[in-house]
Amino acid sequence: MTIEEPESNPLLDWLEDSVSFLPSFLDDPYSSGDVWWDENRNLGRDLISDANAATSIIGDADTVAVDGVSANPVVSDPPSFVDASKKRKAPEEGFPGTSQSQQRRKNRNGVGENEGIVAAAKKGVGNRKSANKPTGNNGNNGYNKEGRWAEQLLNPCATAIGARNLTRAQHLLFVLYELASPTGDANHRLADHGLRALNHIVSSTTSSAAVGPITFASTEPKFFQRSLLKFYEVSPWFAFPNKIANDSILQILAQEPEKTRNLHILDIGVSHGVQWPTLLEALSRRSGGPPPLVRITVVAAAATETDQMGETPFSIGPPGDSFYSRLPSFAKSMNINLQISRLENQPLQNLKAESIKNSPEETLIICAQFRLHHLNHNTPDERTQFLRVIRSLEPKGVILSENNMECSRSNGGDFTTGFSRRVEYLWRFLDSTSSAFKGKESDERRVMEGEAAKALTNHGEMNEGKEKWCERMRAVGFVGEVFDEDAIDGARTLLRKYDNNWEMSVEEKDGCVGLWWKGQPVSFCSLWKLDIKIDENSEQL
């Protein structure tokens, strides 16, 4: 695959054949689609009708965006940039791309010079030899807490609830109620989702679930797919880890001595199939042709009927989503023999190695993305249990992508701390998504955000730091594998398509690739192989 090609082209071509609404959608991506999408009307909260109010909120969004750009240390704090470049020993390496990327940016959406400069910096940042963090903008200037007012209400409110301070909690809920809005800037939206979550947490589940935000499961399948594709187009939140996953599958295949073995992918993810057309296309162009048979076993997330808000974000699609079932015909058009099988209603904690029908004749690769955090992280430690099951399948490679945030150390028992971390996760999502959609309202945006907001009420401990995950992987008998040049370069190129506040990092220590938003970690991707040395001992672990 040529790197400069937009990733989604083959997919869009294919969809244009099969999905009739797509062309008109592409012409007018921001129309609110009121013809077919009526659910939001029932949410009861109208758009702000007052022109002044609307203006002021839009004004906010602009201000925030401007702050975000100017706060970037590359622009506002040249010394730190120069310093960072020196540390990497090869600042020049980053610069040849400057004019090119700048040019491309201008062509794409007419942005000015500042962005071009930042893009250049990003190239430097993404340098392979770079240290474990992107530019030094993880300080205050790059990620200004002061502007994040919603958290300054939500966290004290959670504290008051935790302390059973009724008067205080009620006061803050009143204020949140006034400031929350499902439209507007990321803060208003965060307040809205946070208020819902706090209500949900302290009141009866059924009443809240009935009026919850729009989620995947409540959408119409075509719209669901459209939303996903739109999100992939504007945000690297999933596109980036998916891209790395696909490229590392190719990397593993290339390392296999036998090119004619079948490929079997165990898909434990949240891409709902959207990531695979790109891989299939790449396989079809592989020297020596695609594997004779490609199998994808999808471990579908188990929907909980009673409490939708408790589900893992992004994991449950709407009933009737047929994306996977249409993949084989797409593959066929590329002369790939693709088989899809689904494991339904298999909670991850109950997944047995026997359920995965793999044969020794095939190359098994496990792709676990943003799902494993749903498992308990201790008492019982379901995460390690599950990784053992994976280990017992003896895959040729495991790709693990997860949210990269520390979880609360106190066993998740501390409600307030846990809540504030969830809120922080959601803030990064909403803030970056606001930039991704350029502050514009759309139903696609709303459904993605509604899905992300499940993080606030999700039953599992949402996040665990990268180090902890790596520790778990090593403990069950995996050894970290470094991503090859193609995967890194491909990821870096992909990232340039998106907002300048996105950055990537390559860890020298463990080979993980990190995705960062405004200097804060969002997610990490890691690649693992069996550790042959401790193979015999693994049973004792």
Next chain:
Amino acid sequence: MAMAVDNTYELDLFGSSTTTAFDEDHNWKEWSPVVDWEALSCDQIDYQDLIESMMDDQGLDLDEIANEKSNSGSISMDSADDTMLVDDEAKVDNFKGLRLVHLLIAAAEALTGANKSSELARVILIRLKELVSPNGGTNMERLAAYFTDALQGLLEGSGGRHGNRHLITNGHGRDNHLQADLLAALQLLQDMSPYVNFGHFTANQAILEAVTHDRRIHIVDYDIMEGIQWASLMQAMVSRKEGPPAPHLRITALTRGGPGRRSIWSVQEAGRHLMAYAASIGQPLSFNQCRLDSDETFRPSALKLVKGEALVINCMLHLPHFSYRTANSVASFLSGAKTLNPRLVTLVEEEVGPIIGRGFVGRFMDSLHHFSAVYDSLEAGCPMEGRARALVERVFLGPQIAGSLGRIYRSEGEEEGCPWWDWIGGLGLKPVNISFANHCQAKLLVGLFNDGYRVEELGSNRMVLGWKSRRLLSASIWTSYDSEF
């Protein structure tokens, strides 16, 4: 209404359906059934109760929560909903008042303290401005408009000294108002409420009683304003049926030494009016002025005293229609006056709430409580006179709110909390009993207005005028003599 409020989800936190324990560690069942919703269903919300309960962390007013709950259920902010019953409108107004109080307090919280966040304050003030108006709407909306404006000034760092960019107060303290507006507003305030006359009458009655047998009386007035207090005193003096003819009265008005040119002019004006009035009723009067030093401190030596005059010190502070005087200035006046052995000291001041040392937010809530009582009383006094009240609010209360918040903000709420009547006892002045007649007069005065007003006797020498549960003005009388005259 400008902003639609999502009524598809209520504030369920206190709902009767609170049955879920979301986690073994957080069993809400233990907590929520405290409130018996069925038993609580009255319709009126008293913001003051809310403020009080918020000032007291332990306190929890069940009525108010029940009301919030029931109102949040019935409320619809949709402007299309014209069929709303009058009763519901009242509920909506009440509920909106509560929302405003919560927002104001949250804005004050965001301006100071450990969690200070000017961004949060800014967002809250934007929301408040959507909800309030200084000219229309309910009492609470107008009050909130002035508080919002004052908070905006604090946020922008001008703290009451700001320029012309604001909604209402516009940096025009009373100095910028037209003289005509001031007088009209004063007249209205006097007609609408007992605030002006309570202080004047109580002080004057005490003066009359203290100088019954004196032929020459010298009154030193700290802040004479328009001089109306002395018109009523002279009226009383000439109309005394028994006793000797009216004594000679000398009034010395203190004037500010600083750049307050207008102040001098105004004192002169007041003097002219008083002289003319005295002549018209046959009361012998002389009028003097005495300058305060440039830092507004009082030098007793600057005062011209004549032997044989009974000296009366009159000190009216921070009443709704008075301008602010610094604590240093007041202290220098009272302590300086003490050295002159006055026959009588009359002191009328604003009653500060009991919360002391709670920082800016505590003082802010006290201030909100105080002014909401004043607004409430003015509305109860003349519910139909919206425009008249708006004038009084604009001319007197708005600037007072801005000034008051600015001071407590700059002092971080640590401004002296000691009331002057308490302080003055420490000077060695002795309390003078408030006479039965004086007390009756105050009750009579208050009886002319709404029955929400009340007069309390606190101690032998102090009377307090309150509105419902809130004490607003305190009048006390003192002497330097060893025994009462």
